[in-house]
Amino acid sequence: MTLPRISPMLATPGTLPPAEQDTRWAYETKQDGQRVLVYLPGDGSVLLRARSGADITGAYPELQALGGELRGSPTILDGEVLALDEQGRADFQLLQNRMGLAGSPALAAHRAANTPVHLVLFDILHLDRPLLALPYTDRRAELEQLGLDGPCWSTPAALTGHGADALRATRAHGLEGLVRKRLDSVYEPGVRSRAWIKIRNLRSEDVLVGGWVPGKGRLTGLPGAVLVGQRAGGRLRYVGNVGTGWSEAERAELAALLRAAGTDTCPFDPVPPVADARWVLPRLVGEVRYSTRTRAGILRQPSWLRLRPDLAPEESAADLPER
Template sequence: MLATPGLLPPAAQDAQWAYETKQDGQRVLVYLPGDGSVLLRARSGEDITGAYPELLPLGAELGTTPAILDGEVLALDEQGRADFQLLQGRMGLAQSPALAVRRAAEAPVHLVLFDLPHLGQPLLTLPYVRRRAALERLGLDGPYWSTPAALTGHGAQALRATREHGLEGLVCKRLDSGYEPGVRSRAWIKIRNLRSEDVLVGGWVPGKGRLTGLPGAVLVGQRAGDRLAYVGNVGTGWSEAERAELAVLLRAAGTDTCPFDPVPSVAGARWVVPRLVGEVRYSSRTRAGMLRQPSWLRLRPDLAPEESAADLPEDTPQESPDR
């Protein structure tokens, strides 16, 4: 069952919804046949059990009772927050068991559980609130898995807390909703916390097809001391008119010299003098400081390139994006 992007339920309906932290990991269904074994399947249906050997002991937790659990595999950083880039070092190892075991010892994952579609029998038609209660009664809290609490009501406070703690977002689940396999349902609403910052445009990549002659993406950076650090490319967020306007400004600012230090490896890049300030929205940053899922909001002609609004945040790693 998948969530639909949206907004908080109306305040008058708040008590009819539960709220869970949106996790930045790999969604899994966990099959426990009751014989001590465990099978993990990704959203694609792929068997990924071998990638996470530290989760194998979960197979014995419920004895002979067969069950299917819904959850998310996370890799946690030093602050205990989910870090998808860390997780990428563990994903894709299902066919490399020896390497998976070594990686598990170095950087173990953690499985958070949030639904129970099957326990001895299908529970798909039971309302969420009863499935959730049944899941919590199982007491599945171990060294590499847990069942975080869900909050009923108080959605605005829950969303604010995720923002204050730098978490990815919130999932709102209607208390009376059944479990709909494979459906992106309005009974589950996901709210992603997005941030916005000012950036300097230092280059662009020509578009293709209907975008021929226009920028397909702009290459953006932020000040890191006396240099311009590349933080990613932005290829969405413009109307046709805005993209055409930007094309004129970029051509007028063209230069043969890359303004970024170090020079990013971007095929077909065209460089510009970094005098255009723009505002972008993004979900988070990678460990190398790159913007994740950026989209263009607007040009900022009210800001000069030298203004501190275009500075790289002090706690962002300042390393080459190619490392």
């Protein structure tokens, strides 16, 4: 049987629902990995497609065994490929070591031995027949009845209601957040839908601005991003660049402050490999919001919250551990 090609349904950023609507939603842990649709024709083979539609089967040879789980039942599953750290949490930086190897089977097999992946399954789109028009609750029931829990794949439970408790639990365990899914929602291929809402656990910290990168287009003459750091072991360590979060007026104000603080000497140790960087004396303190850190300590998905003129540079984020 030729299975239909489907684009994955996407979630819209948002927050928890009003308390009175909580029981209308299921809550799943938001995973930090690579989205995949899994095509199982029923003959023992497996085809993995990325969100872009690209065939990435060869990058993950350890998932080939999944094909033997559903012989005779043409199936399409939706899930996320993860690489797990020592605490069992998804680590996207680890996963990057496995991505992009679909055309290099020998290298993919070698890296699979050192950095195995795990496939988390959360939806089913086809099982002998199309399931897209079924409500979420019926699709989840179909998926869970398959009992797909193996050495490299699993079907984590979804929680109905109790969203605030679930979000607190993900925060306590250092996880990225939740996806809430309306119980009566159908599967909308390729649509960024309000029936699925992703809720990120965002953190905020103070940083020192040590440089900036000029903007382009309508931002010509203004900072396109600022380069920020935090003190550790007596040095200013680069922790990333921030390019969002300002109004036009705030960006213009920041541009004036950066010009006044310009220097030819990079304040970061070591010097970050950032093209077209302009350095400044690290005396501006800002507060940024971010999701997680990479293993190297770089902030992921940072956005600017505000300047902190109430803080002296020596007061900001002076307690980072050495890495």
